[in-house]
Every structure is written in structure tokens, then in C-alpha cells.
Amino acid sequence: MEESSEDGVNSTRPTDEVLSILYNLQLSEAGLQNLLGKNSDFVECLTQFMQRGTYESRAYGALLLKSLMEVADPMQLIGLKPQLFIEAIQILQDQISYQASKAILQLLINVCPWGRNRVKAVEAGGVPILIDLLLNSTEKRACEMILTVLEMMCGCAEGRAKLLGHAAGLAVVSKKILRVSQVASERAVRILLAVSKFCATPSVLQEMLQLGVVSKLCLVLQVDCSSKIKERATEVLKLHARAWKNSPCIPTNLLSSYPA
Structure with a gap:
């Protein structure tokens, strides 16, 4: 996404340059808080810039957003607009870069516990995108x-x-149990x-x-x-022992460990 100057030479969009400069300034925690405090609509503007940016500027925007959300106060986190989640999920879907995806995942980890943010993330299409990423991900x-x-x-x-x-x-969540790490197994079982x-x-x-989850x-x-x-x-197995315990779908060697 480039604009042409009057002499026909391609030039970088001003908004792309702004995102690059802001990120590369590597603002301190106080600087980031100041940016949020003095510009109440800064996150919204940043999200709009990212929607129209190049892959590179969107990646810078993702990294900057992650940093901002790490210093935002509870009211700012609760008040995040749905558009931020739409753009965040779109970056995950587009797979711009590993660093951008990692930044967005960390951003979501930081903001989803607040208010209705997890619902906003779901409504932005987050669940199917995450499942698709999980299907293709081998990195711990x-x-x-x-x-x-x-x-x-x-x-929710x-x-x-x-x-x-x-x-x-269900299949991919179950598949990751015991195959990645203790952390991954615990999340999947939860x-x-x-x-x-x-x-x-x-x-x-x-x-x-039928999928082998049990x-x-x-x-x-x-x-x-x-x-x-x-x-x-x-706990899961005990909840539905009546439906599962005597099922022929469970191999005999595993059925022996079914909790009483």
C-alpha cells in the first residue's frame, strides 16, 4: 500500500511512517502512560491507522498496541472498542509476522480478563482463527x-x-494435551x-x-x-461417567484408569 508522489516515485504513507517512528522510539512505561493519558482516543486512532497500513506498519502497530495495553489502567482496558479486536484478529489471520502474531496474542491475554473484552474478541472472529492457528502450530x-x-x-x-x-x-484442543508442555496441557484440559x-x-x-477426547x-x-x-x-470424566464409563470407544487399557 504505497502512494505515488507527483513525480511518479512511490513514497511511504505518512501514517506508516508515524507507526514506525512511534514504535522505534521505544518509549518508557511512563512515556506510554503519558501517550494514553493525554490522548484519550489514541488507541482508536492507532487502530484506524493499522487498518489502512502496510504489513510492516501493521506489525509496528501490533507491537505498539501490546506495549500500550501493558500500561493501560483498568478503565481504559474495559473501554476498548470492538474495532481494536477486529484488527487484532485480522493480524492473526493475515500472519504478518511471528513477532506481530505473538504481540497480538499477548495483547489478548492482557485485555481479555477485563469487562466484556473476551466477548468482543469472540465477536471479532477470534475463536475459529485461533483454532486454525493451533492446527498449524508446532512451536511451544x-x-x-x-x-x-x-x-x-x-x-463465555x-x-x-x-x-x-x-x-x-475439540479435536485440536485434545490433541495438544501431553504433546506440547505442561502449560499447554493445563490450558487444554481447562x-x-x-x-x-x-x-x-x-x-x-x-x-x-468419538474424537478420542475421553x-x-x-x-x-x-x-x-x-x-x-x-x-x-x-473432574471432566466424573461429570459424565454415566455417558462415558462403559463406552466401547475407550480402549480397555485406558478404561481401567477411569475414575470411580
Whole structure:
């Protein structure tokens, strides 16, 4: 996205230069707070700049937004506009750069606990994008961050509905258990616990059986992993023992570890 000058030579858009300069200034925490405090609509303007920017300037914008959200006060976090989440999710979808994606994931981790931000992130299309990223992600830290954000989004009914509405939602979350790290496993099991508590329709329970989710939870009880993960896996299995315990979908060697 470049503009042509009068002599026909391509020139960088002024807004792109602004984002690059702002990021490269590497403002201190006090400087970032001052930027937010003196310009109440700065985040909104920054979001608008990013929507029209080049890939490079959008990446700078993502890094700058992450830094700003780390110093924002609670009222500023609660008052974030839906458009910020739309642009953040779009950056994840466009896969501009690893650093930009990581910045957006960290931004979402920082802001989703506040107010209705997790709902805003879900409404911006966050859940299916995160699931698609998780399907293609093999890097440990990226998987951990994606699952952390996904768990936050599944803390609301809208997020859980989107997870279940994605053909690969339950399967990819279950697949990451015991394959990435203790952190990733804990986040994934917590997502399954939320689904089991609040979305346990007969069809969902049957899907969890057929996809091997229940078998994976039984496996968790047999292997060496943290007590927290085992406790949550046990809770899920106990919640629906009547529907699952005697199912032929669970291999015999795993069925033996089904909690009483």
C-alpha cells in the first residue's frame, strides 16, 4: 500500500511512517502512560491507522498496541472498542509476522480478563482463527499462548459455542494435551472442563467420545504430569461417567484408569 508522489516515485504513507517512528522510539512505561493519558482516543486512532497500513506498519502497530495495553489502567482496558479486536484478529489471520502474531496474542491475554473484552474478541472472529492457528502450530510458546487466549474466550458462552461450531475445535484442543508442555496441557484440559460443565448436550458428549477426547483424558491419569491437570481431567470424566464409563470407544487399557 504505497502512494505515488507527483513525480511518479512511490513514497511511504505518512501514517506508516508515524507507526514506525512511534514504535522505534521505544518509549518508557511512563512515556506510554503519558501517550494514553493525554490522548484519550489514541488507541482508536492507532487502530484506524493499522487498518489502512502496510504489513510492516501493521506489525509496528501490533507491537505498539501490546506495549500500550501493558500500561493501560483498568478503565481504559474495559473501554476498548470492538474495532481494536477486529484488527487484532485480522493480524492473526493475515500472519504478518511471528513477532506481530505473538504481540497480538499477548495483547489478548492482557485485555481479555477485563469487562466484556473476551466477548468482543469472540465477536471479532477470534475463536475459529485461533483454532486454525493451533492446527498449524508446532512451536511451544505459540501453542501455549493460543491455548491461553482460547481458554479465556471459552470462559463465555459465545466462545464455547464458537469452539463447538468449528469442525476441528475439540479435536485440536485434545490433541495438544501431553504433546506440547505442561502449560499447554493445563490450558487444554481447562477448555474441555468448561465445555463439559456448560455445553454437555448428548451430541457433544458423543463427539468427545468419538474424537478420542475421553480416551486422552484417561491417558492423562496414567502418565506423569502435574496434579492440577490430573484433577481437572478427573473432574471432566466424573461429570459424565454415566455417558462415558462403559463406552466401547475407550480402549480397555485406558478404561481401567477411569475414575470411580
